[in-house]
Amino acid sequence: xxxxxxxxxxxxxxxxxGPLNAITDVPGVRVGHASVRKELEHGRRACTxxxxxxxxxxxARLAPCFAGVHVLNGNGDATGLEWIREAGxxxxxxxxxxxxxxGVVRDSLIRQExxxxxxxxxxxxxxxxxxxxxxxxxxxxxxxxxxxxxVAEAQAAVHGGLPAEGNVGGGSGMICHEFKGGIGTASRRLxxxxxxxxxxxxxxxxHGKRGSLLVQGxxxxxxxxxxxxxxxxxxxxxxxxxxxxxxxxxATDAPLLPEQCRRLAQRASLGIAxxxxxTEDSSGDIFLAFATxxxxxxxxxxxxxxxxxxQVEMVRPDHISPLFEAAAEAVxxxxxxxxxxxxxxxxxxxxQARALPHDALLVALRELGWRAA
Numbered sequence: 001x002x003x004x005x006x007x008x009x010x011x012x013x014x015x016x017x018g019p020l021n022a023i024t025d026v027p028g029v030r031v032g033h034a035s036v037r038k039e040l041e042h043g044r045r046a047c048t049x050x051x052x053x054x055x056x057x058x059x060a061r062l063a064p065c066f067a068g069v070h071v072l073n074g075n076g077d078a079t080g081l082e083w084i085r086e087a088g089x090x091x092x093x094x095x096x097x098x099x100x101x102x103g104v105v106r107d108s109l110i111r112q113e114x115x116x117x118x119x120x121x122x123x124x125x126x127x128x129x130x131x132x133x134x135x136x137x138x139x140x141x142x143x144x145x146x147x148x149x150x151v152a153e154a155q156a157a158v159h160g161g162l163p164a165e166g167n168v169g170g171g172s173g174m175i176c177h178e179f180k181g182g183i184g185t186a187s188r189r190l191x192x193x194x195x196x197x198x199x200x201x202x203x204x205x206x207h208g209k210r211g212s213l214l215v216q217g218x219x220x221x222x223x224x225x226x227x228x229x230x231x232x233x234x235x236x237x238x239x240x241x242x243x244x245x246x247x248x249x250x251a252t253d254a255p256l257l258p259e260q261c262r263r264l265a266q267r268a269s270l271g272i273a274x275x276x277x278x279t280e281d282s283s284g285d286i287f288l289a290f291a292t293x294x295x296x297x298x299x300x301x302x303x304x305x306x307x308x309x310x311q312v313e314m315v316r317p318d319h320i321s322p323l324f325e326a327a328a329e330a331v332x333x334x335x336x337x338x339x340x341x342x343x344x345x346x347x348x349x350x351x352q353a354r355a356l357p358h359d360a361l362l363v364a365l366r367e368l369g370w371r372a373a
Contacts, residue, residue, distance in 0.1 A: 002166070005186075005336045008358060009372025010216055010365075012336065013329035018187035020162045021333070023200030025187040026251040028056045028292060031202065032157035033169030033183070034150040045348045046145035047138045050105055051169030051183060052154040053094040053202060053249055055290050059116060061126065064089040064297045066312075067290040068262025072269045076245045076284015079106050080129035088258025089297065090290045092128040093155070094249055096170040096204045098135045101146035106130045108151035131286060133206035133245040135173030137232060138347025163202070166341030166355075173347060174206035175244060176338060177213040177221060177276065178231040180345055180353040181205040184338025188326035195315065197254035197293070199323055201268070201330035205338040206244040207283045212276035215336060215365060221276060223364040224356075232353045245284035246272060246335075250327050255293030255313035260320060265289035267324045271331025289327070 005012060006021060018025030031053050038046035056063045067090035069081045079102060084090060092113070095105045109128040117124075135141060154169060163185055165171075171182025187200040210231055213221030226234050248268040256264065268287040272278040278285060294312045315323065339356045346352050 011373035015188040031163035034153035072285035139173035177208035178210035180342035186333035199326035250289035256291035270328035
């Protein structure tokens with residue numbers, strides 16, 4: 001396993017990471033991946049997959065969470081977000097995949113949940129959350145290689161502990177700042193005097209230009225040009241650098257209401273900006289935040305009578321700023337971790353994406369005056 005940012009002495013912000021420095025530091029959150037790798041005919045390759053995040057153990061519809069959504073730039077798509085905006089609750093797992101596999105992942109989540117609940121002939125509906133970024137340079141995206149079995153594999157693989165990062169799951173074929181990108185995660189734990197809560201982030205990073213890359217505020221991208229590490233966009237007939245997207249999932253055990261979750265999701269924009277992203281028209285930047293701090297939210301039961309109210313808690317507005325800061329830092333570090341974890345990929349049609357070399361990054365940082373934490 002490659003070293004993560006903190007292991008290289010790269011310290012993002014002033015906050016304290018959780019024990020794993022991952023979204024799974026939020027109690028109950030679990031992550032699973034299924035990666036699809038296939039050698040096809042005529043130089044085509046499948047390099048894709050799906051990642052699943054479970055907000056709590058068990059069926060999400062039986063233990064919903066308050067949630068909120070923010071879109072920085074809408075050149076992307078996701079299912080299930082309109083109901084979150086309307087009702088303020090997350091009632092499904094969250095899946096992340098490639099742009100052309102959103103439909104099959106959504107349908108597979110519905111089918112699997114119905115089978116698990118054994119609903120029989122009862123009235124049943126669900127609108128799973130599925131997010132996407134485009135992996136069509138490294139993956140034969142029009143071959144539709146993500147199938148129902150891969151969604152089931154990712155769900156069966158969900159676990160606590162440190163999730164795999166880089167070229168895994170939905171991040172298998174992604175490119176970030178013209179290096180190999182993919183899945184990254186990080187967390188921040190507030191001090192007891194600030195509430196003691198945890199904020200965790202998981203990103204699928206597939207965005208950004210090489211020259212704009214910042215690490216701990218240093219402009220390293222300008223020193224890691226195509227002459228040092230070839231860019232996949234230097235090949236002929238490819239789109240312009242910076243095309244792509246980033247999706248972010250934020251989790252916290254703080255008791256936030258839906259509007260507070262939306263405000264937390266909004267702060268993912270700051271973490272992306274601090275790494276030099278967030279300014280491309282061609283990028284779909286979509287963020288979701290959920291909060292598990294209210295343990296017993298109501299489950300729709302139209303046969304139940306008499307339970308007209310529900311007691312919930314909320315973080316006081318004058319104490320929410322540390323959570324915003326934690327979210328921004330966790331997203332910033334998650335992006336860097338995605339870059340550091342990635343491996344070189346020879347992708348579809350001869351396109352290649354090189355990983356960000358740790359030694360070259362450290363040399364660039366030192367030349368800019370950086371010192372390891």
